[in-house]
Amino acid sequence: MAKKLKTINPKLLNIVSLITPIIILLIIINIFSNKDYEITYKIEDYQIREQYTDNDNYYSLTINKGNNNYNFIIEGKENYKKKSINSILEFQTDSETCIILKAKNKDFNPLCYKEEQISFHIVSKEMKEMINYREPESSHIEKYHNMNIYAPLNNDIYIWNYRGFERLKEKKEIKIFNKDIYSPSLITQVNSTLWIPNYESEYYFNSVLLLDMNSEKIENWILPETIYFDSAILGVYDDKIYIIDKHEQKEWEINIAKKEMNRVEEMTYQRGWESTTMNKLLYQSLTFYGVNRKEFITIDGYLYEETEGNKKRLTDEKIDLIARKYSNSVYYFIKNKLYYYDDEHGSKPLVENFEWNFNKDNIIFAN
Numbered sequence: 001m002a003k004k005l006k007t008i009n010p011k012l013l014n015i016v017s018l019i020t021p022i023i024i025l026l027i028i029i030n031i032f033s034n035k036d037y038e039i040t041y042k043i044e045d046y047q048i049r050e051q052y053t054d055n056d057n058y059y060s061l062t063i064n065k066g067n068n069n070y071n072f073i074i075e076g077k078e079n080y081k082k083k084s085i086n087s088i089l090e091f092q093t094d095s096e097t098c099i100i101l102k103a104k105n106k107d108f109n110p111l112c113y114k115e116e117q118i119s120f121h122i123v124s125k126e127m128k129e130m131i132n133y134r135e136p137e138s139s140h141i142e143k144y145h146n147m148n149i150y151a152p153l154n155n156d157i158y159i160w161n162y163r164g165f166e167r168l169k170e171k172k173e174i175k176i177f178n179k180d181i182y183s184p185s186l187i188t189q190v191n192s193t194l195w196i197p198n199y200e201s202e203y204y205f206n207s208v209l210l211l212d213m214n215s216e217k218i219e220n221w222i223l224p225e226t227i228y229f230d231s232a233i234l235g236v237y238d239d240k241i242y243i244i245d246k247h248e249q250k251e252w253e254i255n256i257a258k259k260e261m262n263r264v265e266e267m268t269y270q271r272g273w274e275s276t277t278m279n280k281l282l283y284q285s286l287t288f289y290g291v292n293r294k295e296f297i298t299i300d301g302y303l304y305e306e307t308e309g310n311k312k313r314l315t316d317e318k319i320d321l322i323a324r325k326y327s328n329s330v331y332y333f334i335k336n337k338l339y340y341y342d343d344e345h346g347s348k349p350l351v352e353n354f355e356w357n358f359n360k361d362n363i364i365f366a367n
Contacts, residue, residue, distance in 0.1 A: 071310035121346030
């Protein structure tokens, strides 16, 4: 007798028909989506190494020809696609070489080399003509109190005046204290908020003022624990302040948004969140380094940009002090003059103040 064939359950068929397109779609997404990768390819005599980090969402490019190495990063998937560079223009003087990368729907600033990678803003006049670089227009000077302001100001700058701040864009004073504070080293900026310890206390403080740099609103926050003034700011990471109280030998994490203050039990400092010891925090002046992919440093007095270990010189003149660093810009002093640098505009003077010949301690913030 012939065997009776088994019939497939109609419900099972429906499930399979529903799941199959989803599986195919997931496979396609997996194939074509950006994931971590590293590729190398050549354009004429240039060797290009391109890396993409999906978790951090950025591309890192290294372009090499002979002894010249150019490095830079591109933020975001929408700004670049795999192997997008299709040609390279090269310009040379006796001592400098600049290249301009060409890619579909993407413009790049020139990359320049003179014994080391340098900003295209500081190449020779001859090279600037070759790469069609236009010098920024000269600033005109405005007087405000005892300062010369090189207008216009792109950012809202707050300058410490011993009892509060001068808000330069508004040309107004924001008074904080009734006595002079000469070294407000613990004032810290988180986004558009300034965290200001109560410097009218002695030895230690248990309250801080939160100054909104947009509205100028000031809020008083009573801390659950006291902090001594001999403390040091380790840095800001993920919108939280990390501070080491040297007197009490405690590290604190300060969350301004949630108004929380939590003890950090395992001592850390930011270079990949390495664990360290309390003694090192107390005596080696450790601070966050490498929080941003782009870091600003000084080498032999010159201002440099460091990106993943690669360095680019930004100034032709030695600087005195880095005043404030942000993710893509830096403020620095030369004598009694405050300067600003970003990749798009280069360096420009902002403010001149005779007082800065004597004191430059933690006195400027930008919004």
